Amino acid sequence: MKKKLKTQGHLKNRAKRAQNKKNSRSISIPLIIFTLLLGGAAYFIWKNLPNELNAVPKNYVQKVNQSKVDKTQQSDLSPKSKKLFSQKIDIKSAVSEIDKLVGNKLSSMALKRNAEIDDLTFVRRVYLDIAGRIPSIKERKDFQSDTSENKRSELIDTLLASESYFSHNFNYWADILRVINNMPKHKHGGNYIAYIKDSIRSNKPYDQFVYEMIAAEGHAYKDGNGATGYYLRDEGMPLDNISNTMKIFLGTDITCAQCHDHPYEDWTQVDFYKLAAFTSGTEVNTPRQMYSIPKFKELRDYRIENDHNLKLKAAMVTGMYTFKTGVFKSGSGVIELPHDYKYDDYKAFEKIYAEVPFATSLLDNKYKDKQHLLGPKDDLERRKDFAKWLSSSDNPMFTKTIVNRLWLRIMGAPLIASATDLKQNEMGINPGLSQKLIDLMKEVDFDLREFSRVLYRTRTYQSALTMKVLAGDETYAFQGPVFRRLSAEQLWDSLSSLILENPDIYLNQKTVHTENQIYKILKEKSYEELIEYFNKIAKSGEKLYDKVASDEAILHGKNKEQKGHTHLVRLRASENPSPVRPDHFLRQFGASARTQVEGALTEPTIPQALNLLNSQKVEEQIIKPMKDYLTQDIQSCRTPEEAMKVIFLAILCREASKEEIDKLRPYFSEMSRKPIDDLMWVLLNSNEFKFYN
Numbered sequence: 307m308k309k310k311l312k313t314q315g316h317l318k319n320r321a322k323r324a325q326n327k328k329n330s331r332s333i334s335i336p337l338i339i340f341t342l343l344l345g346g347a348a349y350f351i352w353k354n355l356p357n358e359l360n361a362v363p364k365n366y367v368q369k370v371n372q373s374k375v376d377k378t379q380q381s382d383l384s385p386k387s388k389k390l391f392s393q394k395i396d397i398k399s400a401v402s403e404i405d406k407l408v409g410n411k412l413s414s415m416a417l418k419r420n421a422e423i424d425d426l427t428f429v430r431r432v433y434l435d436i437a438g439r440i441p442s443i444k445e446r447k448d449f450q451s452d453t454s455e456n457k458r459s460e461l462i463d464t465l466l467a468s469e470s471y472f473s474h475n476f477n478y479w480a481d482i483l484r485v486i487n488n489m490p491k492h493k494h495g496g497n498y499i500a501y502i503k504d505s506i507r508s509n510k511p512y513d514q515f516v517y518e519m520i521a522a523e524g525h526a527y528k529d530g531n532g533a534t535g536y537y538l539r540d541e542g543m544p545l546d547n548i549s550n551t552m553k554i555f556l557g558t559d560i561t562c563a564q565c566h567d568h569p570y571e572d573w574t575q576v577d578f579y580k581l582a583a584f585t586s587g588t589e590v591n592t593p594r595q596m597y598s599i600p601k602f603k604e605l606r607d608y609r610i611e612n613d614h615n616l617k618l619k620a621a622m623v624t625g626m627y628t629f630k631t632g633v634f635k636s637g638s639g640v641i642e643l644p645h646d647y648k649y650d651d652y653k654a655f656e657k658i659y660a661e662v663p664f665a666t667s668l669l670d671n672k673y674k675d676k677q678h679l680l681g682p683k684d685d686l687e688r689r690k691d692f693a694k695w696l697s698s699s700d701n702p703m704f705t706k707t708i709v710n711r712l713w714l715r716i717m718g719a720p721l722i723a724s725a726t727d728l729k730q731n732e733m734g735i736n737p738g739l740s741q742k743l744i745d746l747m748k749e750v751d752f753d754l755r756e757f758s759r760v761l762y763r764t765r766t767y768q769s770a771l772t773m774k775v776l777a778g779d780e781t782y783a784f785q786g787p788v789f790r791r792l793s794a795e796q797l798w799d800s801l802s803s804l805i806l807e808n809p810d811i812y813l814n815q816k817t818v819h820t821e822n823q824i825y826k827i828l829k830e831k832s833y834e835e836l837i838e839y840f841n842k843i844a845k846s847g848e849k850l851y852d853k854v855a856s857d858e859a860i861l862h863g864k865n866k867e868q869k870g871h872t873h874l875v876r877l878r879a880s881e882n883p884s885p886v887r888p889d890h891f892l893r894q895f896g897a898s899a900r901t902q903v904e905g906a907l908t909e910p911t912i913p914q915a916l917n918l919l920n921s922q923k924v925e926e927q928i929i930k931p932m933k934d935y936l937t938q939d940i941q942s943c944r945t946p947e948e949a950m951k952v953i954f955l956a957i958l959c960r961e962a963s964k965e966e967i968d969k970l971r972p973y974f975s976e977m978s979r980k981p982i983d984d985l986m987w988v989l990l991n992s993n994e995f996k997f998y999n
Contacts, residue, residue, distance in 0.1 A: 391463065391756055395749050401763045407739040408766045411783050420770040420786035425450065428458060428768060430959035431998065434792065435716060436465040436762070438474025438879075439799035442809055443939065443956050462762045466755050469813040470799075473880040475506045477795040478715065482554055483536070484900045485884050490541045491591065493631055496819035497527055498535020499884065507814075512708055512752040513697040516555055520693035525632040527825035534633040541590045548582045553903055555696055557707035557728035567649070573663075576652060579641055583660035584692035587638035596630040601833040608837060618844035625840070625850055628821050629828045637689030660688050662695055664730060665702060669695045699748050703730065709743045710734075712754065716761050718788030718998070719776055726903060735781045771998055791908040791997050794895035795879035800995075802878060804956065805931035813878055823854045891917065910996075918991050929986055932956075933979070940982060946974030949982060957989040958999075 412419055423431070429449045433441040441449070449461060465471055479485070479502055489495045505515050522533035540547035545564050552558045562568045563578035596602045609622045639660035647654045662669050669691060699705060707728060713721035721743065722734035733740045750756040761767055769786030776782055792800070802809040831839060843853050879892060885900045886892045893899070895914050896907035918924055936956060943949040947967055954962040962970075973981040989995055 391466075391759060394751065395746070395756075395760075397760055397763065400746055400760045401765075403742060404739065404760070405765045407736060407742055408764075408784050411736045411739070412785060415783055417783055417785055419765070420772060422765065423768055423770055425458075426955075426960050427770075427999065429461070431787075432458075432462060432465065432762065434796055434800075434998065436462070436474065436758075437468060437470030437799075438477065438796050439470060439809060440803050440959060442803045442807065443936070444807065445803075446955065446959060458768070459763055462759060466759055469810045471755075472503065472507045473799070473810075473813050473878050474795070476503050476880045477793075479506070480880075480884055480900070481898045481904055481906050484539060484550075484898075484903060484905070485535075486539070486900045487883050489535070489538050493526065493538055493541075493591070494819065494821050495535055495539070495884070496817070497529075497532035497822060498538065499532070500817065500819070501530075501532025501535065503880075504532075509753065509755050512754050513699065513704070514752075516704075517693045517697040520551065520696055521636065521690045523633050523636055525629070525825060527628060527631060527819070527821040528829075529822055529826075531632075537588065537590055537633045538631070544585055544588065545578075545582055548578075548585060550903055551696070552581065553726045555707060556701070556703040557710065557724075557726060558703060559727045575647065575649065576643070576658060577663055579643060579658045580661040581663070581692075583639050583641040583658055584637050584688045586641040586660075586688075587635050588689060589634045591631050592634055593626075593630045595632070595634050596626065601836070602626065602629070604833050605836060615844060617847065618840055621840045621843045621850040625824055625828055625836075628824045631821075636687040637692065639686050639688035639691075660692070662692075665695065665698070665700065668698050668700055699752070703728065705744050705747050705752075706740070708752075708754070709740070709747050709757075712758060712761070713743065716758065716767060716787070717784060718771075718790050719782045719784070735783060787998070789998060791910065793906060793908060794892045794897040797895055797996060798879045798892055801928055805928065805935050807935070809878075812881060815881075820851055820855045823857075824850065827854070915991075924990075925987075928990070929983055932986055933983060936986075946971065946976075946981075950974065950985065953982065953985050953989065957986065958992070958994055960999075 409419060426446075429441055429446055433439060433445070449457065452460075454460065480499075483502070485495060485499060485502065487495050487499070489498075505518075518533045519536035522531070522536055524531050524534060526532075526534045526538055537547065540550070549561045549564055552560050560568070560573050560578055560581070562571075563573040563575050565575070567574045597606065605622065605626065609619060609626075612618055637660075641658050642655050643652055643658060645654050647656075652658070695701060697704060706722065707725070710720055710722045710728060711725050714725055720734075721736075722728060722732050722740055746760065747757055766784055767787060771789045772782075772786050773789045776788060782788070799809070827839070828836065840850075843850055846853070848856075879897070882890075882892065885898060888899075890897075894911075894917055896909070898905035898907075936952065939952045939956075940949050943952060950962050950967055950970055954960060954966075970981075970985065973984065
């Protein structure tokens with residue numbers, strides 16, 4: 307269903323606004339734009355977009371050699387080797403069976419599948435879902451000109467092997483895992499971010515990805531040990547961590563049971579503490595491991611002896627704090643109940659031993675007989691046992707949860723129920739389909755890319771949207787995907803497709819984290835070498851962090867090579883700080899503050915509309931570059947009608963209708979810049995740009 311654009315009112319209003327600015331005098335005009343977008347609500351306060359791209363976190367340093375980037379190169383979207391994709395399943399058979407199960411359910415409910423979408427709708431949708439952005443002009447043209455019968459399947463495979471896919475998936479998991487650059491207690495999350503990105507890029511099996519995070523141990527800034535960030539993210543909050551773990555990976559919300567028996571579910575407070583016992587005794591950011599190494603004991607003594615030398619002290623404290631940061635010990639399996647435990651079955655401070663609530667046969671209980679001899683600080687590696695149980699393919703909630711998540715992400719509505727509140731016996735409105743997808747996930751060995759590859763090929767996915775907002779408890783049989791607004795990250799990244807020939811140009815740049823370099827220095831140098839090194843820094847007056855950054859030829863914030871490349875949308879959402887500032891475009895359009903699991907929002911707000919309507923920076927940093935980018939295509943147009951079609955295809959990825967061209971024709975009496983700029987502005991502000999269509 308396509309909504310007709312109210313282009314005439316938009317253009318009149320914009321024309322008068324421009325004339326007002328030119329003549330430096332105020333003219334009263336009907337606020338047609340506000341009537342259309344805000345339901346007639348008058349609103350007179352607006353804020354310009356900030357200069358977001360200069361704000362890189364203090365501890366986040368990048369080394370980007372822009373001089374080596376070919377800005378004319380095309381996106382790396384050439385078809386990849388078949389080795390990238392699993393050969394364990396018959397993909398055509400899997401696609402056919404899924405569509406059959408959906409079709410049978412629709413027939414049983416006297417419903418019909420939505421019509422199949424055309425190529426232009428498909429190319430926009432599949433780019434948004436896989437690449438996280440609309441296609442560039444060239445990408446759309448290439449697909450339109452492709453005459454092969456399998457061009458949709460080939461495009462799906464191409465996108466699943468692209469840098470945009472890795473970028474878009476990082477945004478998704480960063481929201482779920484609440485990824486932040488600046489961790490609690492002044493720790494930097496760069497190694498954790500790199501771990502997640504590398505896991506996505508290498509297509510690491512999902513069960514392995516989860517196991518590595520739950521079982522993570524060791525120094526946080528050691529190269530390749532970024533999974534420890536899963537616990538650093540919740541340092542000092544081990545009970546919240548176990549609650550989030552169950553919610554994210556098993557779709558089970560036990561948050562209430564942290565403080566009391568669950569009022570509606572069969573979860574007791576003791577059940578919660580039995581789970582928490584698995585990670586009890588895990589130490590985060592402890593000096594104990596560091597001081598077990600002789601040279602660090604000597605360094606500590608040297609620092610104490612020279613406590614009066616403040617510059618030396620600062621350098622040594624920074625270095626040793628960086629080295630000691632990590633996750634140590636892997637779970638005692640014992641925890642004490644809180645002081646305010648109020649039920650009769652146990653007493654406050656009573657020891658509780660690790661147990662799982664279901665699939666108990668999967669748990670290795672080799673230490674169970676010894677637990678009663680231990681305390682909460684002892685180490686029996688119970689966290690590793692918990693990780694094995696949690697990520698097992700035979701854990702009924704683990705596979706069901708990720709299947710439900712991916713279906714919700716791709717189709718716009720959950721397969722079974724809420725992603726964070728599933729029930730063990732729930733299988734949704736179509737149990738046969740749910741079971742098929744659970745079996746499929748196991749068949750592909752938790753290869754999320756291969757699983758998604760199947761879903762994108764289905765007729766169910768390639769059907770027209772159901773144009774309604776589903777109520778929270780409303781069942782849906784999937785006549786087609788569900789109408790919804792683009793995420794903040796999709797909107798942001800789509801702007802890059804309108805101003806850059808290669809929207810992926812700034813992805814996968816080499817990143818060097820100073821903390822990792824400090825760790826290496828302390829690890830590799832001898833005691834004598836470290837004493838000399840720290841004294842040299844103290845005498846120079848430099849800070850350790852700045853010295854190491856300089857030695858690695860990287861600068862804080864913007865480096866020299868990045869200056870002059872701070873365009874509003876040149877940094878993709880995945881390359882921005884996590885989270886971005888509250889006044890950033892991404893946050894204003896609903897990007898998560900990373901304080902809760904899946905904290906992103908897609909509800910429209912007044913500030914969102916006003917930012918696109920009024921911001922001078924939108925004019926300067928989007929409209930102008932877009933105009934420059936489209937110049938060649940527009941200059942080749944012989945008539946205003948052809949120019950209109952170029953702009954519609956570029957922004958909305960569809961042809962302008964005859965009615966729209968007729969309404970616009972009076973504004974295009976001549977091929978001047980102004981009506982072209984105005985039309986771009988109108989389409990960017992349309993709901994059709996901001997929503998799936």
